[in-house]
Amino acid sequence: MSKIIIEGQKELSGEINISGAKNSAVALLPASVLCKSKSVIYNVPEISDISYLIEIMEFLGCKIENKNGGLFIDTTELRNEPIPENLSVQMRASYYFMGALLARFGKVEISFPGGCNIGARPIDIHIKGFEKLGATVEIIKNRYIITAKKLKGTKIYFDFPSVGATINIMLAASGAEGTTIIENAAMEPEIVNVASFLINMGINVRGAGTKTIEIDGYKEPDNGVVDVFPDRIESGTYIIIGALLGKDLRIKGIIKEHIGALLMKLDEIGIKYQIDGDVLTISKCEDLKPVNIKTQVFPGFPTDLQQPITTLLTQIKGVSTIEETLYENRFKNTYDLNRMGAITNILTLNKLEVKGPRKLKGTKVITTDLRGGASLLIAGLIAEGVTEIEQCEYILRGYSNIIEKLSNVGAKIDFFE
Ligand code: EPZ
Numbered sequence: 001m002s003k004i005i006i007e008g009q010k011e012l013s014g015e016i017n018i019s020g021a022k023n024s025a026v027a028l029l030p031a032s033v034l035c036k037s038k039s040v041i042y043n044v045p046e047i048s049d050i051s052y053l054i055e056i057m058e059f060l061g062c063k064i065e066n067k068n069g070g071l072f073i074d075t076t077e078l079r080n081e082p083i084p085e086n087l088s089v090q091m092r093a094s095y096y097f098m099g100a101l102l103a104r105f106g107k108v109e110i111s112f113p114g115g116c117n118i119g120a121r122p123i124d125i126h127i128k129g130f131e132k133l134g135a136t137v138e139i140i141k142n143r144y145i146i147t148a149k150k151l152k153g154t155k156i157y158f159d160f161p162s163v164g165a166t167i168n169i170m171l172a173a174s175g176a177e178g179t180t181i182i183e184n185a186a187m188e189p190e191i192v193n194v195a196s197f198l199i200n201m202g203i204n205v206r207g208a209g210t211k212t213i214e215i216d217g218y219k220e221p222d223n224g225v226v227d228v229f230p231d232r233i234e235s236g237t238y239i240i241i242g243a244l245l246g247k248d249l250r251i252k253g254i255i256k257e258h259i260g261a262l263l264m265k266l267d268e269i270g271i272k273y274q275i276d277g278d279v280l281t282i283s284k285c286e287d288l289k290p291v292n293i294k295t296q297v298f299p300g301f302p303t304d305l306q307q308p309i310t311t312l313l314t315q316i317k318g319v320s321t322i323e324e325t326l327y328e329n330r331f332k333n334t335y336d337l338n339r340m341g342a343i344t345n346i347l348t349l350n351k352l353e354v355k356g357p358r359k360l361k362g363t364k365v366i367t368t369d370l371r372g373g374a375s376l377l378i379a380g381l382i383a384e385g386v387t388e389i390e391q392c393e394y395i396l397r398g399y400s401n402i403i404e405k406l407s408n409v410g411a412k413i414d415f416f417e
Pocket residue numbers: 022023024026092093116119120121122123124125126127160161162163164165186303304326327370371398
C-alpha cells in the first residue's frame with residue numbers, strides 16, 4: 001500500500017501548472033469510441049483513472065498512442081465485448097461506455113461502475129434516459145445489459161442535473177435517429193468540453209453549458225480532436241494551499257469563470273489574490289473570517305472542493321459551517337483532521353461545523369476517497385512535524401504529478417510505493 005510522507009510548514013513559492021481536467025478526460029476517452037476510425041485528445045492528465053480507461057479501450061480493440069502531447073486513438077478495429085468487472089469497477093466513469101457503445105453498436109454489457117464511496121450514487125437518471133431513447137436495460141447480477149434495435153431522439157427531463165447522466169445521454173443520443181432534447185441538464189464545464197469533442201467529430205450539439213441541450217443523431221462521427229480543459233478542482237485545491245502556505249505562489253492555467261464560486265468564497269473569507277490572464281498569484285493570508293459554505297451544482301460551490309476547503313476553515317478564528325447537498329457521506333476526512341488537532345463536528349449527514357483556529361500536528365492518517373485525501377494532504381502541508389498518508393492511491397486517481405508539482409515549489413513531500 002503506497003503512502004505519502006510530508007514534513008509540514010514549508011513556505012511555497014514558484015509556479016504550479018494545472019493539468020487537464022480529470023472529470024473531462026474520463027468522459028472524453030469513452031466518447032472517442034463514437035469515432036469510426038480516429039480521434040486525438042490533447043492535454044490528458046497523467047492519473048490512474050486514465051490508465052484504467054486505456055486498459056478498457058485496448059481490451060475493446062482500440063490502438064492508443066501517446067505522442068505530441070496527445071492520445072492518438074484508432075477505433076477502426078473496435079470490438080463490442082462485455083467489459084470485464086475488474087476494469088469497470090476501478091472508477092465511476094466506466095459508465096460512459098454505456099452511452100458511447102450503445103450509440104455505436106446498439107448494445108453494451110458492463111458491470112456496475114466503481115468510484116469514491118461518498119454516497120449511494122445511483123445511476124437511475126442515466127437508465128431512465130437510455131429507456132426514453134428506446135433502449136432496454138436489464139440488470140443481471142451486477143451487470144447492465146443495455147440493448148436497442150434503434151435509438152430514437154426524444155425529449156428527456158432529468159429529475160436532477162446529473163453530470164454523468166447529461167454526458168451519458170449526450171453520447172447515446174448521438175447515435176439516435178432524429179433530435180434529442182435534454183431538459184434540466186447539468187451545466188458543468190466538463191459538459192461543454194465533451195460537447196466540443198462531439199461537435200468536432202461531426203455531431204450537432206446545441207446548448208451545452210445551459211439547462212437545455214439538443215443533440216442531432218449522426219451515423220458517421222469521425223476524426224474528432226479536442227483539448228482537455230484545465231482542471232478547475234485541481235486549480236481550486238492549489239489555490240487553497242496557496243492561501244495557507246504561499247509566498248507569491250503562481251497557479252498557471254486557471255479559467256476564472258470555472259472557479260467563480262470558489263473565488264467568491266475566498267473574497268468572503270478575506271483571502272487576497274491577483275489574476276492575470278490564466279495565472280492566479282496568491283500568498284498566505286492573515287485575519288481570515290469564518291464562512292458558511294453550501295455545495296451546489298455548477299456554477300454553485302463545487303462539492304469536490306468541499307473537503308479541501310474544510311482544512312482551510314480549521315485555520316480560521318470562529319465557527320464556519322459546511323452544508324453538503326450532493327452527497328450523504330462526504331465528511332469522512334474529518335475524523336483524521338480531528339486526530340491532527342482540528343475541531344470539526346458532523347451535525348447531520350450533510351452539515352458540518354468547523355471551529356478554529358487550531359494548530360495541526362502531523363500523524364498517520366488514512367485516505368478514504370479522492371478529495372478527502374486532498375484535504376488530509378493539505379493538513380499535512382500545514383501541520384507541525386511529519387504526516388504519513390496511507391492509501392494515497394485515491395489521491396493519485398485525480399491529481400496529476402502532485403508530488404512533483406508541490407516539491408518544485410518548496411514542499412517537503414515524498415511518495416513511497
Ligand atoms: C461527477 O460525478 C464527478 N465525477 C464527481 O467528482 C462530482 O462530485 C459530481 O459530478 C458532481 O459535480 C466524474 O465526473 C467522474 P452526478 P457524477 O451524477 O457524474 C445523484 C471527484 O471527486 N444522482 O452529477 O457521479 C448522485 O447520487 C468526483 O472528482 C442520482 O441520484 O455526479 C449525487 O448525489 C466525485 N441519480 C448527485 O446526483 C443518477 O442517476 C450528483 O451526481 C445520477 C446522480
